[in-house]
Structure formats: C-alpha cells, structure tokens
Amino acid sequence: MAEKDELRMDNWDSRHKAPIVEWNELQDLRLDGRQRHIVKSGPGETYDLDCLVDPRESDTLIVALHGALNRDVYTLPRFEWMATLQNRTESQLFLSDTALQSSDELKLAWYTGDAGDNLTARYAALVRSVAVQCGASRIVLLGFSGGGFTALAMAPLIAGSLALAFSPQVSIGSYYRFFADAYSNALFPEYESFDDVEAAFQQRLNLLELYRDAGVPTNFVYVQNSGDAHHMNNHYLPFRELTDVRVGARFVLEHESDSHAAPSRERVSEMLDECLASQFPESAVAS
Template structure:
C-alpha cells in the first residue's frame, strides 16, 4: 500500500484521501468514509477517483454521475450522495475522470480515452472493494450518462445489477455537440465518432456490448416516456435488440434484464429521489431476493452531503 500523504484531506467531501499505485493496492480499507485515488499507471493517463462509505452490510451500491455543468460543479463529482445515504448499505461513488482532459467537457460517459479503458479500471477497483468489504451484492446505479456508465460497469462485474434511468445507450446516437467534445478530448488522434465506434464499439455502444458479451449481470432499465428523444433513440433500440417491446416493457426471456417505461416529468431530467430509491429497492428484491433498509430523509438533516 502506498499512502502518499497520510494528512491529505478532501474538504469538499469531509473525508481523508487515500491514494495508491495500481501495483500496490491496499489489502484493507478504512472503516470510515474515505476518498480513494488510484494513481495513473504511467504518465498521461487518468486517475481513478472514488468516495467510499463502508457499512456493515452485504450490499454495495456504486453510483455514477451524469453530465456536469462545469461552471457550477467541480471534479471529482460524487453524485446521489444525499439520497443514497438513506440506504443502510455500503456506498461507492465514482467520478468520471474523462472530464479532467478538458475544462469544458461536460459528459464523458466514463470512457477514459483511446489509450485507457476507464470503466474497466473502475470495474477492477469495484471488484477489489467488494472482496475487501465482504459485499456479495453489488448494484451499479446512474441516470443519463451515469446510466450508460452503470450499464458498462455492471457488465464487467459478474452477479451485479445495474439500475439505470433514461440513459444513453449509444454515444453516436447522442447530441452532436457533446459527441464532438468527447472526440476532441478523449480521441484526439481519431476521426469521427463513427470511426471510433468501429474501433471501440463495445465501449461506446451498449447495444453492441450486451449483444457480444455473456449474460452474467442483471439490469433494471427505467425510461421516462415523456423524454421522447431518449425513448426513441436509446431505450427503444436497446429493448428491441434484446427482444422486448419498448412500449409494454417487461423482461428478457432469461429474466435478467427488465424494462420499465414510466410517465415522469416532461423532458430529460434525473428521477425524483423517491423514484430513484424505489427502483433501487425493487431491483434489490427482484434480483437478490431481499429488500433494502431505507431511513427517512429527515434523519440526514444537517449533514453536508451535496445537493442530491
């Protein structure tokens, strides 16, 4: 283990910082909240940045964030902390280090770069933390681009479940300005995103990933029917690729992936906190056979846990 600065402190998240190089990962982690930093394995690569909140439970919830208003929020970003602190289980928040390549990049989809598969590195960290903490049930959760990341991450963690809310399922199918920004920041020496998809298809297109890889994880896909762009461009193609009618929803033949089309507010927005927690709890029951313990939001009053 290499703890580069035992006195380092994350003021924004009120936690000590523990960092290490990939070849010297700690055998044990603290029993209190800690900001974990995996140093780059070589110059020019990205850090892994995680906020870990241990809890004596068999469940670890891994939260991934969506788009970031760079004028309002800073990286690292640990999203849904206030909401997930209502759940009596361990929690791990992953920051998308892709954004660190450009001060104007708002969405990175946890891609990393052409040279670095960030989501695979995070999957390795999550598996190690689950072993370290004795967590036998892992849930990857996120909305929008965070949902894309959760789909990709869960696919690399056998037995895990992803709970995603109106995510993108193909970067090539998203808005041109965000595609151009990602290409300029993360794939500088490549051509168009179509060229990138031809080379990195299973990293940038979840339909390709789920078609090409083994079904070892579970997914609960929640789609707002009033977000027509994401319904038509991302949800419907993903459901159809797995043999499910997007309008009626339902599960794949093996029951591993279920689709839930729900009427929510108009447009593309995160789910309400109550809806977010309900689907996580329902998925935990659906895939793991038990419900989570969720405490009232009022119990967290006075705690500095961020805006969401």
C-alpha cells in the first residue's frame, strides 16, 4: 500500500489499550488485529470517523453504538458496551459519534452529522468494509436510547444486518426538546430552529418518516422497557403502529425498570444470543 494512503501514528490509546491508525480515506482502511481506526474527513465532510475494531474468528460482527454522554464524566471517543461484550466470541466494532466534538456541551447527536456530512451513511459504509474484512456474513447493530435510534437508522443501509434496539428514540423531535434544541444549535447553526432542521432532513431525524417507505427493510428487534413512559408513548407505540405487520419487524415489550435505564448486561447478551439463533435475516453482506 502506498505510504501516502496510510498514516501510521506512534500513538497508543491507553484507555482502550489499542494502537491508533489514521487513514486518509475509508477505502484505504485495513484491519490488523485489535486497533482504533480514525478515517479523516474529506472534501465536503466535517467529521472524522473514529472506531475500535476487535476482529475474531467468527461469522458475526457486533456493532456497538452509544447514546447520550454526560460530558462531565465521559470523554471522546466513547466506545460503549465494551464490558458487556468482552467475553463474547463475535468480532466487535465500536463507533464513536464524532459530531459531539462540535461542542463540549452537546450530549447527544444520534450519529446524524450536520447539513453537509451524513455521518449515518458514512459509518454504515465503514461497517460494511469492516464486516467484509472480518469475514462476517451477519451484522448486529446494538444500541440503547440514542444508540438504538442509530441502529434502526443504519440497518437499512447495510444488507444482511439486524438492528437490536433497546428503548430507542425514533424521532429526535419527539424526544425532550432541550436535547433537540441543543442538537440543532450545535450542528445546524445555519437553521433558525430545530423544526426547520427536521423539515429539511426528515428521514435522517425522524425514523417514522424513513420507515414510512414500505421499501425500507425492517430487519430489527425493538426491545422496549414498559416502565419508561416517555419512550413507550412517544416512540414505541407510533413506531409499532407503523411497522408491526412488516416482515422482519419484531417487538419485545418487557419491564426492565420504572425509568429510562439501560438493560442489564445479562439481558443484552441474552437478546444477542436469541437474535443470532432465531431472528437473523438470511441475506448476504453487501460489499
């Protein structure tokens, strides 16, 4: 490979115990064991892609997506679910939402990017590349809350993938307004309000609009905590009404807690096992 295509750094990520490798373009990215990869933004793009890859001898790739971050506690990059997945045998890919770098105060950006940079699509392309290099024919996109939104948004862009979403948002505008306003102010300052942003980018910000198209694949398992009233009423019920009868759509309603709390490690692992055993769509990974 030409030296100009690969920028190998002497950096070591001590927090995640992995070497850091930078790439100028996604097409240049090559896996070599457990590494953190940064794909630099190109013309017309705002944000780098930042991920941690741990390839295993497996036909399955689990893609871990994070939700809202307490910026007083967590620093970027954020690679969520590492402790939950550490004893599993599948290849693992952890994605950090680099749009959060736009503001030290921003807690949640749903991996959408900004007006000129569709991070959802760019990260989906990264997942496809990593899956091919890992030899993975099955891809599970795992997320809770904002990460669950991204799993549902990204799955239609990755053939052969399945979204496993725990109590996700399905519409940024239907979440608490201060999150939506902070998001639009940080990432779409050229627009006067969140409502203007949503009108301009409906399918990126509102999965009800995305999945309203009957041609959009519905390969997902949506696990909703019945004790979370806000997500039950504003996200789960509208999305279920829209997609319940479609092939590949599965809803699991259960009581995890009386709040918007992440599922236990044991429950996540149980659902991963169940998805891989019985719910996975029979289709090939797109290259």
